[in-house]
Amino acid sequence: MTKSLTAPILRKAPKVLLHDHLDGGVRPATVIDLAAASGYDALPSTDDEELSRWFYEAANSGSLERYLETFAHTVGVMQTREALARVAAECAEDLAADGVVYAEIRYAPELHVDGGLSLPEVVEAVNEGFREGERRAAAAGTPIRVGALLTAMRHAARSMEIAELAVRYRDEGVAGFDIAGAEAGHPPTRHLDAFEYLQRENAHFTIHAGEGFGLPSIWQAIQWCGADRLGHGVRIIDDITVGPGGEADLGRLAAYVRDKRIPLEMAPTSNVMTGAAKSIEDHPIGLLRKLYFRVTVNTDNRLMSGTSMTQEFVKLAEAFDYDLRDFQWFTVNAMKSAFIPFDERLALINDVIKPGYAALATDR
């Protein structure tokens, strides 16, 4: 086995990120600043290294309460226009510095109205932040394009309102819609009116499915709700049987997902932390990549998982001995699956991603 690809090389590789939560990627120092500015006094530490360790440990503790507490703090300090714009701008800057060239970042507008903002004001503040972040990234020589995905919470009853918001802002920085939150007991079919509305409006959406919960959740997301993509979709592996000779037998649902090229937004580190996969080495991404499912690599929550796109690639390179061709394949998969128009996706693939990988391959 050759030495696996390292962070300095993979950081230079163009990357595309489709599944990343805005409130899961705030800089620890910014959480502290924003808490001080808003009088939020519930943070477990005001030292940024200590706080960053706390986030990782709480998220990794196996306790759902502690995991949710991490988001209570980030969301708690993201309740003003300035705070939202700052977090969004820094998100775009951090991703660009990590070599991400295109990203779709999701957040739930309904979680950011405690300070008196209306839902449209939340969307406008985040959009303004992304545009500022794009300007700073371009000035730093690392151009990035960022779109927003508006998330509705699956246990709440505002999905229709959020879907309407996604359609209202679709030409102004919002690429699509998402639904998130605990899967068990909250089937996506509860939000059918929102999904049907989006389909009638020719709008795009993804659904968190098949992370904590199995095949029925994936089946509902695709066959009842009409999801364009699956958030995680890890459990699709339950519909695949591998024989003693290594031959794979796909059940009807797995075959449908592969045949229809339905993108799977997988986030290896996060999937291990939530127990959806045992380890990176055991992550279904290894088999799914071999079987040519439309797999994409994502970060999910950079702060809580202590990760980045480069870090996810490094771990996959170590676990599966992937080379640059594999990472270009994951990246092109993600770009093909983005919610922006086809010609714009193609331009990023041909003008940015392929030349970026070609230059890296000749550099080495």
Ligand SMILES: [Zn+2]
């Ligand atoms: Zn997620």
